[in-house]
Amino acid sequence: MSRLLRTDAPGSLHYGARFWTGSGSWRAWEEMDVALTDGTPHQVAWNMGRFEYLCQHPDEARAFDEFMAHFPDDRHQAVADAYDFSGAGLIADIGGNRGEALRRILTRFPEPRGLVFDRDDVVAAFPDDGRMSGRIATEAGSFFDRVPKGADVYLLMRVLHDWSDDDCRRILTHCRAAMETGTRLLICEQILEPDPARGDPFLYSVDTQMLAMFGTARERSVAEFENLLIGTRFAFQRLIPTTSSVFIIEAVAA
Ligand SMILES: C[S@@+](CC[C@H](N)C(=O)[O-])C[C@H]1O[C@@H](n2cnc3c(N)ncnc32)[C@H](O)[C@@H]1O
Numbered sequence: 078m079s080r081l082l083r084t085d086a087p088g089s090l091h092y093g094a095r096f097w098t099g100s101g102s103w104r105a106w107e108e109m110d111v112a113l114t115d116g117t118p119h120q121v122a123w124n125m126g127r128f129e130y131l132c133q134h135p136d137e138a139r140a141f142d143e144f145m146a147h148f149p150d151d152r153h154q155a156v157a158d159a160y161d162f163s164g165a166g167l168i169a170d171i172g173g174n175r176g177e178a179l180r181r182i183l184t185r186f187p188e189p190r191g192l193v194f195d196r197d198d199v200v201a202a203f204p205d206d207g208r209m210s211g212r213i214a215t216e217a218g219s220f221f222d223r224v225p226k227g228a229d230v231y232l233l234m235r236v237l238h239d240w241s242d243d244d245c246r247r248i249l250t251h252c253r254a255a256m257e258t259g260t261r262l263l264i265c266e267q268i269l270e271p272d273p274a275r276g277d278p279f280l281y282s283v284d285t286q287m288l289a290m291f292g293t294a295r296e297r298s299v300a301e302f303e304n305l306l307i308g309t310r311f312a313f314q315r316l317i318p319t320t321s322s323v324f325i326i327e328a329v330a331a
Contacts, residue, residue, distance in 0.1 A: 088149040096144035099137045101130050105289045117292030127239075127290045132198050139202060145235075146177040152234070155321035156265050157181035162230065165189045169228035171220055171252065172236035174199060176207050178265075183212055192216060194225055220248045224255040231256060234265035235323070238283075241293035242305065249309035256330040262311060264326040265319075269296035277322070302326050 081090045096102065105119035112118055119127050131138035146153075162168060162182050169192045170179050179191035191213040193203065200217040207213065216225055221244075224231075231252055237245045252262060269284060270276030280296055287294040297305075303313050306328050317325040 092144040092147040150321040152321040152323040153178040153181045155319035159319040165229040167228040170232045224251045226255045
């Protein structure tokens with residue numbers, strides 16, 4: 078079993094183990110009962126929101142980034158394999174973290190360039206050797222203020238599940254404002270089966286992690302994603318499965 082903790086093990090749990098046992102996440106779970114009365118466990122444990130905490134605890138923040146880049150479900154490769162990105166000039170990965178998704182996509186599709194948009198401290202820690210000889214650019218900022226214009230495809234991978242419906246609408250509204258009509262948006266998320274008797278039990282534990290970290294954040298069903306899109310001037314196109322637990326929800330700016 079300990080081989081699974083090696084960084085070179087296929088589907089390594091090394092990065093997940095470092096993340097799950099970090100104080101930020103661990104202490105929040107100890108306060109889980111406050112969620113029963115609409116409190117946010119992380120807020121109560123640390124007196125601050127999750128991303129502010131990560132900003133103030135760089136070791137844990139970088140462990141989180143590593144976990145995202147090496148998630149055992151290999152969602153980045155799965156999305157690169159499942160979708161045809163040819164013909165896109167620029168792909169903007171909003172909340173793109175260390176650019177793992179873009180590296181996989183740009184390796185498979187030689188023409189597009191990529192842009193990672195993420196928080197200041199994440200972009201400041203972006204690895205120089207991850208820029209694919211200049212094909213990947215980075216831009217720091219908050220998607221609650223703005224989203225960069227000019228891309229042909231926008232990605233939101235495992236971003237919306239960190240936020241409440243209202244916050245998701247704010248993020249999507251800023252994406253829409255940056256996009257020309259007809260531009261594609263790909264929301265890459267796990268899909269929660271509304272009936273727990275039929276759903277994948279692991280997804281409910283992820284949903285509970287979101288509750289512990291963000292209170293009102295959650296995993297969502299397809300219908301819930303469609304509702305978010307309708308209210309923010311996007312048209313749902315199709316749901317594309319991948320070999321990982323992540324689905325691609327393709328939408329266009331309407
Ligand atoms: C769950 S991670 C997903 C990372 C990446 N998309 C992936 O799938 O590996 C959420 C990302 O959203 C970023 N993020 C959080 N708040 C943000 C904000 N206000 N503006 C831009 N990015 C933000 C985080 O830094 C993190 O990289």
